[in-house]
Each structure stands twice: as structure tokens, then as C-alpha cells.
Amino acid sequence: MILVESLTKKYGAFTAVDDITFTAQSGRVTGFLGPNGAGKSTAMRAMVGLTRPTAGRATIDGKDYTSLGNPGREVGVLLDASAQHNGRTGREILSLSAATMGLPKQRVAEMIALVGLTDEEAGRRVRNYSLGMRQRLGIAAALIGDPRVLILDEPANGLDPAGIRWMRDLLRGYANRGGTVLLSSHLLHEIEVIADDLVVIGRGRIVAQGTKEELLAGAGTLVRTPDADALATQLAGQQISATPVDGGLLVDADPAAVGQAALEAAVPLTELRPADGAGLEDMFLELTADTAREGVSA
Incomplete structure (x- = not known):
């Protein structure tokens, strides 16, 4: 289990991580999401002792990472697949x-086979690896203990669709055997498929957290219409908030109320459904609309 308590990291006047608290439970995959520059990587570096927090702490099964006697046997870490010795x-x-x-030599061969590197690839200098091969090597290094x-952090970067599917199955199986997985990724569909719990961060602060089902169920109603402006005006007149998303509106009300508003405004609807079916992308964009720097998740 990972426990993050009031974790804060400041660089001078800039606060990269601002008093975040959450738990990644054993036997579950926790998706750690946020726009570019939200503070995800800084927080993850603090969890494994690479960045000293200004305040707060993160513990692994009750211990600071830096106090672990043989950390690789207790925590597998992949923060930057390019940070490997090229020679x-x-x-x-x-x-x-x-x-x-202190592992037996055969463990190396087992990991090479597990991540799908061939013997020829394992014998190449890392400078000649593709990004996908570096990711596989990084996963092997994280799992070897x-x-x-x-x-x-972004373990699927550079992987092709088959590699992403392999990664998903690997991590799901690891959690099902009781392991704890904290996973950051900009591939929202993959997070939606694999994650049990979600922590969403924006500008260094947590903007939402809970189980995937809880967060998606609380996302409101997704509605699409050829006249979204007229519907939004009608909803605003009833003190109902609506956020534009992917050619439609994400409305903070139940479908019946949205349908009634559309009827009163004489607006035709092409789609009306609970937003839990809209998926993680719509929820993410709504939650981070005020914190995204580039309009792209990362």
C-alpha cells in the first residue's frame, strides 16, 4: 500500500505539489491522472526519494522509501525509460x-522473457533501443525484485497496440495477485480499462479521487444536440451548469431534467445518457478544464 499524506513540494515561490493526500491500495490499480505540468511526476519522484518534499510524506507499507533496506525487492519503479545507461x-x-x-542470475533471463525482449535484443546496447524496447526493459527492471x-510513470509510452495490451494484462494480473499499482498515463482509455481507483490532479492539487465507478457515475449527463448553444442557455436559466465536451454538453443534472429543458427550449436531441457511459475522457476534461495548460492530458 502507498500512503501519501499532505505531500507538498515547492520550488521557491512555485508550488508543484500542493498538500495532496491519497492511498493506493493493495490488490488494486490506482490511476494517477492530470494535465501536463499538474505535478504527477514530481509527486511520484517524492514517493521514491528522488525529490525531497517541502512538507508531508509518502510511505510504502508504512515505511519511507529511503529507509527500505533493499528497496528494489519491495518497490518496482519506472519513472523515465530513457534514463538508462546507453553504453x-x-x-x-x-x-x-x-x-x-542479491537475486539469482536466472532471474535476468526470466525477466527478459517476461517482457518480450529477444536474446538478440537483450544483447544490444541500449542506445540502439527503440522507445518501446526501453519501456520493456524498464518494466523488467521494475519487476526483477x-x-x-x-x-x-507513463509505462506505455512508445508501445504499439499489442504492447499496450500486454502491459495492461501484466499489470492487471499483478494487482489481482495482491500487488499495489500506481500508474500515471496520458492514455486515458487504457487507464479506464485497467484502473480500479482514480486520483485526478490539477495544478498540484487533487481535484477528484475515488473508485472509477464512483467518479464516472458522478459525472452527470451527456447530451448532444445540433443547437448546443440554445440548450446551454436554457440550462443556465434554470441554474444548471453545462460544460462543452467533444461535440456535446456534460450537464450537472440527471437525464430527465436535461430532457425537460430541451423540450422547453424546443431543441432536438441526438444523444441523451448518463455520463458514466461517456467514459473517462469526458470526466477528465470536465474536472481539469480550469487547470489544463495545453488542453491535452498527460
């Missing part, structure tokens, strides 16, 4: 990790 081969990098953790907790 070494993939097999050498895993062999060094195994030796550092058979840890109870995984902290992964």
Missing part, C-alpha cells in the same frame, strides 16, 4: 540490478 546492453542492466538486490508495489 550497456539490456542484459547487463538487468544483471547489475539482480546482483545489487518481485516487489509488492509498482510505481510507474
Whole structure:
């Protein structure tokens, strides 16, 4: 389990992470979401001792990461797949990790096979790896110690569709066996498919958290119409908020109230349904509309 308590990180006058608190539970995948620059990577670096927080703390099964005697055996970490020694081969990098953790040599071959690298690829210098191969190597390094907790920042970057499916199945199986997974990704569909819980951050602060079902169920109503402006005006007159999303409106009201407003405004509807069916992307865009820097999730 990962417990983050009032975690704050400031750089001078700039607050990158602002008093965030959440828990990533054992046996579950927790999606950690937010726009570019929201503070996700800073928070994850603080969790594993790479960035010292200004205030608050993060613990792994009740302990600070820096106090773990053999951290790779307890926490698997992938924060930047490009941060690997370009002059070494993939097999050498895993062999060094195994030796550092006191693992048997055969563990290296097991990890190479698990992540789908061939023997020829494992023998190449990392400078000759594609981004997808670096990601697979990074996953192997994170898993080699058979840890109870995984902290992964954008692990699917550079993977093709088959690789993304492989990643999803790997992490789902890991959580089903009791492991803790904290996963940051800009691939919202993949998070929607795999995550049990969601933590959404914007400008360093948590804007929403809960189970995936709770957050999606609380997203309101999705409505689409050829005359969205007229419907939005009608809803505003009834003190009902509506947010434009992907050619429609995400409305903070139940479908019956939205349908009645459309009838009163004589506006035809092409779609009207609870927003839990609208998916994670619409919910994410609504929650982070005031905090996104580029209008793109990351």
C-alpha cells in the first residue's frame, strides 16, 4: 500500500505539489491522472526519494522509501525509460540490478522473457533501443525484485497496440495477485480499462479521487444536440451548469431534467445518457478544464 499524506513540494515561490493526500491500495490499480505540468511526476519522484518534499510524506507499507533496506525487492519503479545507461546492453542492466538486490542470475533471463525482449535484443546496447524496447526493459527492471508495489510513470509510452495490451494484462494480473499499482498515463482509455481507483490532479492539487465507478457515475449527463448553444442557455436559466465536451454538453443534472429543458427550449436531441457511459475522457476534461495548460492530458 502507498500512503501519501499532505505531500507538498515547492520550488521557491512555485508550488508543484500542493498538500495532496491519497492511498493506493493493495490488490488494486490506482490511476494517477492530470494535465501536463499538474505535478504527477514530481509527486511520484517524492514517493521514491528522488525529490525531497517541502512538507508531508509518502510511505510504502508504512515505511519511507529511503529507509527500505533493499528497496528494489519491495518497490518496482519506472519513472523515465530513457534514463538508462546507453553504453550497456539490456542484459547487463538487468544483471547489475539482480546482483545489487542479491537475486539469482536466472532471474535476468526470466525477466527478459517476461517482457518480450529477444536474446538478440537483450544483447544490444541500449542506445540502439527503440522507445518501446526501453519501456520493456524498464518494466523488467521494475519487476526483477518481485516487489509488492509498482510505481510507474507513463509505462506505455512508445508501445504499439499489442504492447499496450500486454502491459495492461501484466499489470492487471499483478494487482489481482495482491500487488499495489500506481500508474500515471496520458492514455486515458487504457487507464479506464485497467484502473480500479482514480486520483485526478490539477495544478498540484487533487481535484477528484475515488473508485472509477464512483467518479464516472458522478459525472452527470451527456447530451448532444445540433443547437448546443440554445440548450446551454436554457440550462443556465434554470441554474444548471453545462460544460462543452467533444461535440456535446456534460450537464450537472440527471437525464430527465436535461430532457425537460430541451423540450422547453424546443431543441432536438441526438444523444441523451448518463455520463458514466461517456467514459473517462469526458470526466477528465470536465474536472481539469480550469487547470489544463495545453488542453491535452498527460
